[in-house]
Amino acid sequence: VSASLLGDPDAVRRAAARLATEVVHTPLLSSPTLDRLCRAQVWIKPECLQIGGSFKYRGALNKLLQLQPLLQMKPRHARHVVAYSSGNHAIAIACAAAHLDCKATLVMPADAPAMKVDRVRAEGGSIEFYDRKVDDRVAHSELLGERLAAPVIPSFDDPDIIVGQATLVLEMLEDARGIGVEIDDILVPCGGGGLLAGAVLAVAASKSNARIYAVEPAGFDDMARSLASGRRESNTRRSGSICDSLLIERPGELTFPIIAGGAHGGITVCDDEVAGATRFAFRNLKLVVEPGGAVALAAVLAGKVDFTGRTVGVVFSGGNVDSALFGAIIAGESAAEAAA
């Protein structure tokens, strides 16, 4: 499947056409202050402004639109989908299912942020909680899917999800070209790699030479290590960072080969750098970014790579953060204090 995705440059454009009137075409933002600080031309893609508050809606809706003919063969009350997610994918599936008049049951960890749980419910999604430490969420979801006769929608390891996420980077590259700007580097927050694999496809589809970087929280740098070793490495921990949306066990089976063939490298940022970036976005950009969504900005602000004089695209992947954590971060507390 990976090979066929890479071999079909039109897949991303077809997804973009399918989603064109269905998703928010998020703007490309710049900030003189940020440019001055980074000595680079930085373009932000604020996907926190997307429906559901994260980029996940692109992949979720793209997938459900593919499943729609199948779902519409069932009577209305029996149209149902299942997904497992720590939060943003769950919200996205709940939104997309509501939009397509379909029920959704979301399998979420008991310690998911309250904001994410609340938004799933506000969109009409049902939630089944599991314990991160003991339960196997995939097995649980598959059983649930069988019981409900409902397809289980993966959060990243799926071709339709990947090309859906790719539309974000395609928009970024094309909007930049529309104002005469060619992007040199793209920094993408990385969990399982759905958005990152999409970035590789979008860069290929638009014949861009942009270098793609995976940005991960310290202690959860499975993608950086996998890119270095050439095979899928795992994280030893499953919690212990403010970046709740990026704490995935290891790169995906489908996403990794695509990423390995196209990403330039991995960058790791610590929680305090992430908190600083979240605070910067509040103060200077007036955007609400969740910690996991701010890692790419953190990498640029912390000068992890020398981008002097370059044109850098930075993805803000989501904005679903609890008010208590956000309040502590903007008050200037360290990440450890904020998470306490």
Place this chain on the structure above:
Amino acid sequence: VSASLLGDPDAVRRAAARLATEVVHTPLLSSPTLDRLCRAQVWIKPECLQIGGSFKYRGALNKLLQLQPLLQMKPRHARHVVAYSSGNHAIAIACAAAHLDCKATLVMPADAPAMKVDRVRAEGGSIEFYDRKVDDRVAHSELLGERLAAPVIPSFDDPDIIVGQATLVLEMLEDARGIGVEIDDILVPCGGGGLLAGAVLAVAASKSNARIYAVEPAGFDDMARSLASGRRESNTRRSGSICDSLLIERPGELTFPIIAGGAHGGITVCDDEVAGATRFAFRNLKLVVEPGGAVALAAVLAGKVDFTGRTVGVVFSGGNVDSALFGAIIAGESAAEAAA
């Protein structure tokens, strides 16, 4: 001047052309959640994403660009402008002056939000504080202007400022038409009326039939009362609302006749409604809006006018809010608790 502005529909378009590559073309955002709650099609113009964090940059830069030939006749060290403002106009002038390689001194009240003071300084502006209760900021600024041989830039009562602000509403109307949407109602946060007068000019310039509403904080409804009586009424208080950016004494001499000829009416919202709107923007739209910038959203959410089935444009006029106040608001405290 008002008559000539109203009589020159091209003034707004000339300003828009002048600012096109200089300001952020802010997006037009929608939210299914918001539409559902309001039973209307709501389009948000998030001007908190503008340079300097508010719409004020449009008018400020438009004005300074007109003054540039004059300023450039002076030696570089003598290029200087002065402005008085409780905050957002000061930031905007500091940003615009820095952009045009000119010095700026800003006359600000001693109780201005720390965020606003910090941003003026970060942009290289000098600040002279005054006491809201005893000092006459206009007289003080004029003396300062004479001493520095620097023009004093008004915050709203100036034709170039007004047409600069008008470009915001022109963008809103034209971007909406670009996606096949005709806006029925425009809700604008109102202090001295610079943006509101601009809205009247933009609606005329684009041959729109949109109704324009001035939204003000309770206790500071000078514009609503002035529209009702037909002459400029004053507020009795100068402080005592979380909407620090909207606490102006009375409508402008230039702005009021324009507004009286084109605005549909005034809406008043209380501080708790404003706090609720700010919280809604945090949770559902992922935008940082300052209380004064959120009054138009507050009016829609509180159902102050029945907009059922209509297409409503809502301006978020700025996002410069102190982290302590914002943290208290998003934590769900009442406005009185948050301001304490």
